[in-house]
Amino acid sequence: MMDLNLDAPHSMGTTIIGVTYNGGVVLGADSRTSTGMYVANRASDKITQLTDNVYVCRSGSAADSQVVSDYVRYFLHQHTIQLGQPATVKVSANLIRMLAYNNKNMLQTGLIVGGWDKYEGGKIYGIPLGGTVVEQPFAIGGSGSSYLYGFFDQAWKENMTKEEAEQLVVKAVSLAIARDGASGGVVRTFIINSEGVTRNFYPGDKLQLWHEELEPQNSLLDILNAAGPEPMAT
Amino acid sequence: MSSIGTGYDLSVTTFSPDGRVFQIEYAAKAVDNSGTVVGIKCKDGIVMGVEKLIASKMMLPGSNRRIHSVHRHAGMAVAGLAADGRQIVARAKSEARSYESVYGDAVPVKELSERVASYVHLCTLYWWLRPFGCGVILGGYDKDGPQLYMIEPSGISYRYFGAAIGKGKQAAKTEIEKLKLSEMTCKEGVIEVAKIIYKLHDEAKDKAFELEMSWICEDSKREHQKVPDDLLEEAKTAAKTALEEMDAD
Numbered sequence: 393m394m395d396l397n398l399d400a401p402h403s404m405g406t407t408i409i410g411v412t413y414n415g416g417v418v419l420g421a422d423s424r425t426s427t428g429m430y431v432a433n434r435a436s437d438k439i440t441q442l443t444d445n446v447y448v449c450r451s452g453s454a455a456d457s458q459v460v461s462d463y464v465r466y467f468l469h470q471h472t473i474q475l476g477q478p479a480t481v482k483v484s485a486n487l488i489r490m491l492a493y494n495n496k497n498m499l500q501t502g503l504i505v506g507g508w509d510k511y512e513g514g515k516i517y518g519i520p521l522g523g524t525v526v527e528q529p530f531a532i533g534g535s536g537s538s539y540l541y542g543f544f545d546q547a548w549k550e551n552m553t554k555e556e557a558e559q560l561v562v563k564a565v566s567l568a569i570a571r572d573g574a575s576g577g578v579v580r581t582f583i584i585n586s587e588g589v590t591r592n593f594y595p596g597d598k599l600q601l602w603h604e605e606l607e608p609q610n611s612l613l614d615i616l617n618a619a620g621p622e623p624m625a626t
Numbered sequence: 627m628s629s630i631g632t633g634y635d636l637s638v639t640t641f642s643p644d645g646r647v648f649q650i651e652y653a654a655k656a657v658d659n660s661g662t663v664v665g666i667k668c669k670d671g672i673v674m675g676v677e678k679l680i681a682s683k684m685m686l687p688g689s690n691r692r693i694h695s696v697h698r699h700a701g702m703a704v705a706g707l708a709a710d711g712r713q714i715v716a717r718a719k720s721e722a723r724s725y726e727s728v729y730g731d732a733v734p735v736k737e738l739s740e741r742v743a744s745y746v747h748l749c750t751l752y753w754w755l756r757p758f759g760c761g762v763i764l765g766g767y768d769k770d771g772p773q774l775y776m777i778e779p780s781g782i783s784y785r786y787f788g789a790a791i792g793k794g795k796q797a798a799k800t801e802i803e804k805l806k807l808s809e810m811t812c813k814e815g816v817i818e819v820a821k822i823i824y825k826l827h828d829e830a831k832d833k834a835f836e837l838e839m840s841w842i843c844e845d846s847k848r849e850h851q852k853v854p855d856d857l858l859e860e861a862k863t864a865a866k867t868a869l870e871e872m873d874a875d
Contacts, residue, residue, distance in 0.1 A: 471729070475737060486730025511769050525730070 397428035405574015407536025407565050408438060408449035410506040411548075412529050413557035416514035416585025417506040420561035421449050422536065422569050423577035434577045443468050446484040446507030447582050447589070451534035452521070457501040460491050481507040485517035485525050493523025502533045508584045536568030536575035543567060554583060558592070566599040639753045649757060650750055653779035656759035657706040661835065662792035663692070664822055665703060665763040667774040668815040669808055671843025672765035673853075674703040675819040677794070677827055678836040693840045693852075697722040699732055699767050701840050701850035705792040706760030706779070714762055714777075718742050735766030739775035739783045747781025761791040765850070767842045794826035801825065812843035816853050820861035821868050837862060 409420040425433040438450050440461045446468070450457035464487045468479045471487075485505040492499060505517040518524075518531035530548055532540050547560060558581055565579045579594040597608050634640050635648030642648060661677040676692040692711075693703045696718040704711030721741040725733035742764065749755045757779045764775045776789040787807050790798035801822045810818070820837060827835055839853040839861070853861070 474740075475734065480731065482731050483729045487728070489730070490728060 398430055399427075405536065405572060406438060406451040406534030407540070407568035407572060407575040408451050408502075408504050408533045409537075409540075409561050409564055410449060410504040410516040410518070410531045411552075411557050411561055412506075412514045412516050413554055414551045415554065416508050416583060417516055418554070418557045418561050419447055419449050419504070419506045419582040419584070420558075420565050421534075421580055422565055422575040423580060424575055425454055426574055431576070436577075437580060439580055439582050441465070442484050442505070443472065443479050443507070445478050445509060445584060445589075446481050446505065447584060448484075448488065449504040449506070449533065450501065451503070452501035453499070456499045457503065460488060460499065460501060460503070463491060464488050478509060480509040480511060481505065481515040481517065482509075482512065482527075485519065485527075488519050489523055489525040492519055492521075496521075496523050504531045504533050506582075506584065508586060510586075514585060532564070534575065536565075536572035539568050539571045540564050554585070558583060562594055563600070566594075567602060569596070569599070570602045570605060637753050638750050638755075638757055647750070647780075650780045653757040653759050654761075657761040657779060657791055658793065658795070660705040660707075660760075660792045661692075661832075662790060662794040662798055662823060662826060663703045663705040663761075663763055664788075664790045664798050664802070664819050665765055665774050665776070665786070666788045666802060666805070666807055666810075666815055666819060667765075667772055667786070668810045668812045668843070671767060671772045671812040671815075671841055671846070671848075672701075672774055673812055673815040673819050673839065673841045673843075674701065674763055674765050675816075675823050675837065675839040676703050676705075677792070677823045678838050679832050680834045680836055683834075687836060692838055695850045696738070696764070697726075697732065697766075698849050699842065700735060700738060701765055701842065703763045703765075703840070704760055705762075707758075708760075710758045711760040711762070714742060714746065714758060714760065717745050718764070721745075732768060734768045734770070735764070735773040735775065736770075736785070738766065739764050739777060739785075743777045743781050743783035746777055746779065750779075750781055763789055763791065765840075765842060767848045767850075772842065793832075794823075794828070797826040798822055812841050812845065813857065816841060816857055817861045817864050820858075820865040824862075824865035824869055825872075837865075 405426050407422045411418050419439050421438040423435050425436045440448050442448055442465050467487050472479050502521055503519045508514045516528055516531050518526045518528050561581055562579050569575045578596050581592045583590040634642035638649035661679040663676050665674040694715045695701045702715055722733045746758050750757045762777045774786045775783055777783045788802035841853050842850045
């Protein structure tokens with residue numbers, strides 16, 4: 393019988409995405425947290441707040457990414473008080489990088505930092521496993537991202553509108569969920585711009601069906617309760 | 627406003643009955659004995675100038691630097707005890723460096739001035755330390771534009787449009803107030819600062835002096851640097867001409 397290995401550390405297989413658009417950023421993620429083959433949480437929130445205007449998408453080890461986010465939230469809170477104004481996305485990304493790089497031997501987490509500040513506008517920073525920090529117009533991460541490189545090469549364009557950007561993110565996460573066993577559940581998005589932050593939620597069964605995907609079947613009882621088969625024509 | 631604080635002035639950890647800490651006030655006197663230091667914020671940057679009183683004719687021109695770069699985008703002009711000033715500059719450089727290595731971005735000028743002020747203030751809290759005998763004018767250009775701060779031996783730090791410390795500070799402040807800083811470019815500011823320093827230099831009391839100037843503006847690519855030699859010469863000439871015109875009256 394298949395070994396579920398319920399003692400395995402919680403890992404977020406994950407698909408995470410961050411995209412800049414004309415005026416801000418859109419962050420997106422799936423919601424599956426797995427313990428080996430068992431889905432420990434099918435509706436997790438992988439997009440975590442660091443400050444009012446900066447959020448981070450977490451992937452890899454759930455514990456590691458949570459602890460790193462908590463430390464950086466604490467540092468940024470102090471930094472904001474000292475500065476007397478909101479922290480910039482660049483500083484947030486660099487604090488994450490400081491922890492990721494200095495503890496690279498112990499941590500296993502890839503992060504995408506995205507937000508809006510008054511100096512640079514909407515910015516996305518990718519911080520993969522070793523602790524590099526790279527500013528990018530868009531970033532993808534997690535196990536599901538392997539299936540999205542070609543997709544973004546074709547679908548990404550500069551200066552999208554907010555609606556185009558969000559649709560791109562939802563479509564991408566949905567495609568990755570279709571192919572990556574470690575990604576699944578719902579699609580969550582965050583839109584961050586000068587006006588603030590908007591959360592959106594797309595339930596898994598409302599997403600568009602891709603190639604060879606079947607309609608969800610609810611229950612055999614529906615078939616029993618439905619009107620009977622058509623009588624044969626004589 | 628000079629008064630002796632007999633009995634209450636032996637330690638920086640003693641208050642006088644009228645609520646003053648005399649050691650800090652005496653430290654400020656050390657600054658007042660030094661050559662004048664002037665800083666102004668023009669519409670496109672900062673200009674700082676120092677009246678370097680030459681102690682001996684044997685000194686090489688250009689020695690005894692009074693203006694130091696603290697980071698690419700910030701500089702400090704020091705008045706008062708030179709050795710104390712060196713310590714403050716070293717601390718400011720270290721703070722700017724460490725901020726950048728942690729936060730990944732150039733230190734905002736406001737943050738830097740707060741850190742330096744906090745360090746200067748530290749030395750007024752313990753009996754086994756003495757206050758710094760120098761005042762510092764810090765000029766920088768960050769994301770929020772050009773900014774000018776002054777840090778006094780007490781540890782106070784304020785932001786200014788124009789500031790002066792040292793011997794001729796009263797006269798300098800009067801001259802600065804006459805300027806329309808918000809309409810002035812740094813190129814014009816360099817000439818004005820030179821004129822001010824030449825004007826308030828007292829030929830009778832102090833013999834020779836050397837003018838040292840620096841700026842941070844668009845022309846210097848927002849980096850702190852010495853005012854270019856040709857502009858400096860132009861400023862000196864303009865200042866000397868302005869003096870002669872005054873004397874001629």
